[in-house]
Amino acid sequence: QSALTQPASVSGSPGQSITISCTGTNSDVGGYKYVSWYQQYPGKTPRLMIYDVSQRPSGVSVRFSGSKSGNTASLTISGLQAEDEADYYCCSYASNNNYVFGGGTKLTVL
Amino acid sequence: QVQLQESGPGLVKSSETLSLTCVVSGSSISSGYYWGWIRQPPGKGLEWIGSIYHSGTTFYNPSLKSRVTVSVDMSKKQFSLKLSSVTAADTAIYYCARLDDAFDIWGQGTMVTVSP
Numbered sequence: 001q002s003a004l005t006q007p008a009s010v011s012g013s014p015g016q017s018i019t020i021s022c023t024g025t026n027s028d029v030g031g032y033k034y035v036s037w038y039q040q041y042p043g044k045t046p047r048l049m050i051y052d053v054s055q056r057p058s059g060v061s062v063r064f065s066g067s068k069s070g071n072t073a074s075l076t077i078s079g080l081q082a083e084d085e086a087d088y089y090c091c092s093y094a095s096n097n098n099y100v101f102g103g104g105t106k107l108t109v110l
Numbered sequence: 111q112v113q114l115q116e117s118g119p120g121l122v123k124s125s126e127t128l129s130l131t132c133v134v135s136g137s138s139i140s141s142g143y144y145w146g147w148i149r150q151p152p153g154k155g156l157e158w159i160g161s162i163y164h165s166g167t168t169f170y171n172p173s174l175k176s177r178v179t180v181s182v183d184m185s186k187k188q189f190s191l192k193l194s195s196v197t198a199a200d201t202a203i204y205y206c207a208r209l210d211d212a213f214d215i216w217g218q219g220t221m222v223t224v225s226p
Contacts, residue, residue, distance in 0.1 A: 001172060003155070036212035038156070045205065045219055046156065051212035089156050091212065097169040099146075099158040 001094055004029065004102035011108040017078040020105045022090030023071060028100055030071035034093035037066060037075045039086045040104075046089065050075060077107075085109045112137040114206050114217035121223050122200075128193040128222055132206030139187050140164035144209035147180060147191045149202040150219075157202075161209055162189055196224045 005023040012018040022029065022037075029035055035053045038046040048057055050066035053073060063078045073092070077084055090102040118130035132145070139145065146161035160170040162180045170178050174193070182189040193200060201224045207213040 034211055038213070045216045046213075047216075048212055048214045051210075051214070057214065091156070091158075097161070098171065099161070101148075101156040101158060104155040 001028070001098055001100050004090055004092060004100055006088075006090060006102040006105045008103070009106045009108065011110055012077075012080045013110045014080055014082065016080050017076060018080060018107065019077075020075045020088055020090075020107070022073040022075070022092075022102045024073075024092055024094075024100070025071055028092040028094040029068065029073050031095065032093045035066070035068060035073040036091045037064075038089045038091065040089065041086050049088075080109055082109050112208065112215050114208065114215060116204060116206050116217045116220040118204075118220060118222070120221055121225055122196055123225055124197055125195055128191070128196050128200060128204075128224075130191045130204055130206075130220065130222070131188050132190070132217055133186075133188045134208075135187070137208075139182065139184055139189065145182070145189045146207050146209045146213060148205045148207055148213065148216075149200075150205070151199075151202040159191065159193075159204075198224050198226075200224050 037050040040046045053068045054066040065076045088105045113135045122128045144161045147159040160180045162168045177194045179192040203219040205219045206217045208215040
């Protein structure tokens with residue numbers, strides 16, 4: 001199985017909205033509802049931000065939202081804040097009970 | 111509050127077997143969840159290694175399947191990872207995590223370095 005495709009980096013100014021894409025195949029992103037997104041600060045443990053494509057765990061800001069169209073999932077962060085600067089990873093369930101992560105996207109808040 | 115804690119040697123010699131344990135606290139390990147291992151080489155992205163159910167059912171990353179064994183010990187509330195024939199490419203932070211529809215709770219991670 002190949003890693004999901006994410007842009008290496010995205011950037012935005014405070015208050016703006018940004019979207020990070022995550023492209024897979026019919027065997028992972030396109031085939032199942034189990035897409036999740038993780039936020040990771042340097043030297044820290046990943047934190048679950050979105051699960052089941054668009055669900056937010058308790059405690060995650062409403063500024064974070066997720067969606068999916070075909071084989072591409074997306075994470076949108078609205079009202080960008082300095083504290084959102086981090087690495088973001090998508091993950092999808094894949095056929096035969098496997099999981100695959102994206103390569104990660106570095107978000108820079110200008 | 112569910113917590114996971116990894117433990118194991120921080121240094122493993124090339125060609126030998128890496129062994130790590132993850133202790134689960136604040137929850138029964140047979141509570142209906144899967145449990146998984148994920149790793150992250152220095153400066154790189156996350157890679158799923160494998161997952162296990164309390165019944166012992168396992169699922170492994172196809173790229174690592176020939177070298178990986180994940181097991182569970184319910185009496186000790188822990189699950190373990192063994193990765194054989196390690197090379198420098200296996201140097202990484204190894205995380206254990208609870209798997210529901212996603213990896214929702216993570217251990218703090220443990221750095222494992224493979225030496226020549």
